[in-house]
Amino acid sequence: MESTTELMHGHQLPKPKMHFRMQRLLPWLIPAAIVIGWQLSSQVGWISSATLPSPVAVLQDGVSLWQSGELQKNLSVSLYRATTGLLIGGSLGFILGFVNGLSKVCRGLFDTSIQMLRNIPHLSLIPLVIIALGIGETAKISLVAIGVLFPVYINTFHGIRSVDPELIEMGHSYGLSRWQLFTKIILPGALPTILMGFRYALGVMWTTLIVAETISASSGIGYLATNAEEFMDMKTVIFCIIVYAVLGKVSDLLAKMLEDLCLEWRQAESRS
Template identity: 55%
Template sequence: MSITLDKSSNTKISFEKLLENKQFQKLTPWLLPISVILLWELASRIGILSNRILPAPSSVIFTAIKLASTGELFVNLGISAGRAITGFIVGGGLGFSFGLLNGFSPVAEKLFDSSLQMLRTIPHLALIPLVILWFGIGDQARLFLVSLGVFFPIYLNTFHGIRSVDPGLIEMGRVYGLKTPQLLWDIIFPGALSSILVGVRYSLGIMWLSLIVAETIAADSGLGYMAMNAREFMQTDVVVLSIFIYSLLGKFADTAAKTLEEKFLEWNPNYRRA
């Protein structure tokens, strides 16, 4: 009986050490996706999944290599990434600016916040027919939709972060003689940064969602166009490849946001403890 207990105790200790291993922690998030892909490949090979419904991962990889060799994949990927980054910069910059303005100024909050909250309740993708009437089917319409999608998460989190800063810290800064720019840079902005980065992380997901929908509307380039064009010719592997690339881009954007959190919030004891 004691031997059994010793074995179970040793197994528990070794398992805890495995969980604490940094290399294992890096691999852990990929265990489930890799398992799903392996099961997907197996189901396709034994005939459970038809290639017309869902092609095997190996077929999708072969299609990716083929499109990459012709340059079509990289051209469309670059166009989509450019649209997404431009829309994020425009919408995120405006959202951050309005969040700062309304967070600092009660007068500005009374002037702008109610109107912005009314606009926020309108699903931005429901504006597509109106956006087409305004901008046509060019890149302006797509940039508008992406910018509008990322505007509100960054605005709300910036506004909330500034209003959530401890007033005692601000008063203490004034007692020590800090001017408004110093208060902003040394106290208010660091205190609001965690909330702002949450808005950035959330808006990055909305950025790709908005772009996916926008690029499926009469586009002549981009990943969305590549998927819609493949649908016309029943090229399911290209459609799945486009969806997979969107998911990888979303994961990359989320990882970048987490890296920013680790870099800029390492001073925060609550973040370190988490």
């Protein structure tokens, strides 16, 4: 029996660890294979360095930009525009979705107009925004804010409207106040959908910023890429694209962490 127990402890306990490691490594297998294949193709000569520089050359260019301080300066500008636009547009979208989801009067007054505006591609508003606000920071931040407003709004609105009416009736029967009803029933029920909208809005935020920074900009990662394009500097262009991809991945991971933190109660319920 002892040998059997030792055998079980010796061979079965590492399996969850191995499974966990495989789960963490699996998403990176395809990107790693692409980078390795790209590097080998560049070394063999299958891909021209003028058309597509090797990953090593792109990395060296990134190191040069970092050492000169140009990368930090433009990266900080892009982060400022993205976060400011997200805070403004996300807050406005959440407030409108919250108010329209709870109030029939507000829903009848605002929702149709918002839905009409939502179906207009926000990037098509660039000429209007430039005419109205110029080409400065206000225009770029406004475009980001408009882009993130609608995903946050529609998911907040839908989340609040999809809360089970029977739970609300139960809250009324237990004598809960409006604030208690909101904090204990409505918000927890709507939170998964709200966080999904926030996560989707992050992707829209970076997409909008890329376009905004390539139009009459004098700073930012998009400006860095556009400026490099004029001099046919493909290494910097590709490096800027990679920076945007990394920023998008990091922001998505942060949103996932926030989602896990805010919805920890659901995981506890499923375990129980």
